[in-house]
Amino acid sequence: DTAVSQTPKYLVTQMGNDKSIKCEQNLGHDTMYWYKQDSKKFLKIMFSYNNKELIINETVPNRFSPKSPDKAHLNLHINSLELGDSAVYFCASSRDGISYEQYFGPGTRLTVT
Amino acid sequence: RKEVEQDPGPFNVPEGATVAFNCTYSNSASQSFFWYRQDCRKEPKLLMSVYSSGNEDGRFTAQLNRASQYISLLIRDSKLSDSATYLCVVNTAGGATNKLIFGTGTLLAVQP
Numbered sequence: 001d002t003a004v005s006q007t008p009k010y011l012v013t014q015m016g017n018d019k020s021i022k023c024e025q026n027l028g029h030d031t032m033y034w035y036k037q038d039s040k041k042f043l044k045i046m047f048s049y050n051n052k053e054l055i056i057n058e059t060v061p062n063r064f065s066p067k068s069p070d071k072a073h074l075n076l077h078i079n080s081l082e083l084g085d086s087a088v089y090f091c092a093s094s095r096d097g098i099s100y101e102q103y104f105g106p107g108t109r110l111t112v113t
Numbered sequence: 114r115k116e117v118e119q120d121p122g123p124f125n126v127p128e129g130a131t132v133a134f135n136c137t138y139s140n141s142a143s144q145s146f147f148w149y150r151q152d153c154r155k156e157p158k159l160l161m162s163v164y165s166s167g168n169e170d171g172r173f174t175a176q177l178n179r180a181s182q183y184i185s186l187l188i189r190d191s192k193l194s195d196s197a198t199y200l201c202v203v204n205t206a207g208g209a210t211n212k213l214i215f216g217t218g219t220l221l222a223v224q225p
Contacts (some may be wrong), residue, residue, distance in 0.1 A: 041218055
């Protein structure tokens, strides 16, 4: 009965490769997010989608491309992976707006070698 | 100045102690405030929202001072299970979008 799930949980890959992370929520929420948590534990928003529409796009390299096939799914594709992309990527969802609690997935630990 | 600033700690306290964490935010137009808890190698989870009037949930008390742009979290009678990183979270207001800004967190280690 996982509310927000992500796959894979761990991802080890070489520089230059392309990889995808998938996220699904079964909470019926309208808004989904991708966050990056770096080695210093700083958690920063990357993207936000509301009902499949992109509403937040931070200054993220365009190698990162989110895709939302429906409001329950938000996937993240990363092209030409770099060492600096190594981090934990968290997906999250919320009912709507910003006053509502955000529920986080378990995270995907990406290591680029 | 960082948008949300916290003392990173660590705070090492004995069981049963009372500990307080502080947080300041830079955007005076912010409207929503939260404390999240993150255990080691786990995802953040909402601990409590912070209201202008202050609010309490069991051993946890959160307070907001809008004039000073300051948020606090007080934990009474600390338990070993309270050991975690506590993240101060503030929304940014204005413009076409709102988003949550996370502080870097304060690490609490409760010792037996």
